[in-house]
Amino acid sequence: MEKKLLLGDEAIALGALHAGLSGVYAYPGTPSTEITEFIQGHPLAKERGVHSRWCTNEKTAMEAALGMSFMGKRALVCMKHVGLNVCADPFVNSGMTGVNGGVVVLVADDPSMHSSQDEQDSRFYGKFALIPTFEPSSQQEAYDMMETAFDYSEQQCLPVLMRVTTRMAHSRAVVEVKDVARPENAMNYNAAAANWVLLPANARRRNDKVTAQQAQLEEDAATSKYNSLSPTLPQGKGEKYPLGIIASGIAYNYVRESLPSLGEKSEVALLKISQYPLPKRLVRQLLDNCERVMVVEEGQPFIEEQVRGVFESQNILGRLTGELPRTGELTPDCVGRAINMAANNPSLFTLHSSFEQSEIVAPRPPQLCQGCGHRDVYTALNEVLREYENPRVFGDIGCYTLGFLPPYRAIHSCVDMGASITMAKGAADAGQWPAVAIIGDSTFTHSGMTGLLDAVNENADITVIISDNLTTAMTGGQDSAGTNKFEAICRGLGVSEEHLHVVVPLPKNMPEITQIIRGEINYHGVSVIIPRRECIQTFKRHAKEKKATESK
């Protein structure tokens, strides 16, 4: 055993490598990106030739992982929570096909939306798709769980969903790791077509089988080493604890922070949940032995709603009853206060006295970097659009979403990956002109290409700006799937040559850029303008690397 200081994401990556991984498939997304990056840089992955190249989007990632599993090998799929929406089709249907080699789908949720557009809780997807779900409470558990998850996936012939949240993904701790990685699976031909061809007759049979399997999955969760009752409670009704707590995933740590001295003499009984389906047997045991039970979970009230049911029991507390905030990330403070409220004991968790918030502190929102090409694109676009009465600019997901903020205030929407082009088209269908879409290079190949085909097929009156900085910048500069291919892609989709332009977004080129934008807005059909200049961050990094190699 060796001790390493690892980010949660890195612990997951190393756990997967040590569990005999053959391929990671992912699209970058905060807070999941570092998992794939760690595998890309790891010597063992290089030595074994573990697949780790970025995918075009989460759907292609999930499907490629299923292909690897079909051939008997172990695959990991990583994404942020909203990425699971993009691959929902293969994810849900992977519950029907089942797996051959182990598959772990790692989804990083982002409560409080540090870098996201919603707070959705991926555990609902696991339940909905009939797929067992793991939720580690510490970096060590995250590392250990990867091997368990791959084994369990192969044992149950189902994928395993592993759900983490931002604080787990992006927090470091000392992790004890194995010295030796176990071997990869050899390729095999055991995958049966009757399971994998989801024609209705096959799918019905699989649906019955997987549905019947749920009872076993729940029993496995009840006996899982990752789920535990402390102290050990009697099976029948004994003398009741005033308060019981169900804590899942990382929320368990906040409860432990508030109640450091849990033990046989504790006034609080604690059920830790890190494996689902929710083991109802353990929950009932806790309810039988406690006056009241509070559910502490990161994200939406997933366990709480199941425990409350429709009876609206007065004795189940949590996010739905106001002890804990209804939305947003948990903190040791809000959990501590909730425990004091639920136990009717203001001193269980000691709140420290502290300083007041200083009144002079101003918010400091993120902004586009100095020297960033997106800045020049927005400067040009704003200058041209001033000439029109009611222009609308449909934005997309990436650094350039910051164009909403001052000084640019340049975009009117940002919904999901690719929605700029399709929304601009819908707006044009409704009669809007000018309708401009602005989308980044990586977002365009992720989910923008199909929308552009829709627009081309109807020659929609839209102007599409693909702001190409040659990288996936927001997440830290990962390779972008379409680099050097954008003109060819646009031509292939049917964009006409005279309405396809490439410009270099620099202040000195403003006259040329504004003239092209103006001309294409005035053209009543699909046009694409590609401002292309490398991201200033990757540019600096590449310059540094070059200097370092030259000095060697």
Add this chain to the structure above:
Amino acid sequence: MKTDIILCGVGGQGILSIATIIGEAAMNENLYIKQAEVHGMSQRGGDVQSNLRISSQPIASDLIPKGGADVIISMEPMEALRYLPYLNREGWVITSSAPFVNIPNYPDTEDVKAALSKLPHVVSIDIEQMAKDNQVPRSANVILLGAAQKALGIEYDKLEAAVRRVFSRKGEAIVEANLKALALGKATQK
């Protein structure tokens, strides 16, 4: 031994490098560590912070409760004030005195200075100027780390060794520059 540290500043100022050095030193002492970082969107010129906890006992929460931090190490004076509710009443603030003004509504710098001087334990240093004057322009953050050494409760030679290990793959010149910066910071301690 237990020290709860808030590291803060503006995206790109190098707070994660400070965290890496402290983490390396603590790891080498077999201490428990939890370090919550901020990645992603806020790194683009916005406010960033990292909660770093080191202890000889196991640590439960990745986040520091309000009023629980022993020290705030800040690369920017207004950012130090942002996290005051997390500082315990006897805690230290070790901060750069040079404002980083990238927002139109940055407060009057005299007001920032005054708010800081009201606190019981503050060390405010113009690390940027000091780094330039001493020919270590890229190691201002490590000067700040040196100035925080006593507040961190880590022996100086342990930090020195950690700086060596963290920067070793970048070459001897960079190691030496950072050791010099660390010593400059240490010398500002009373």
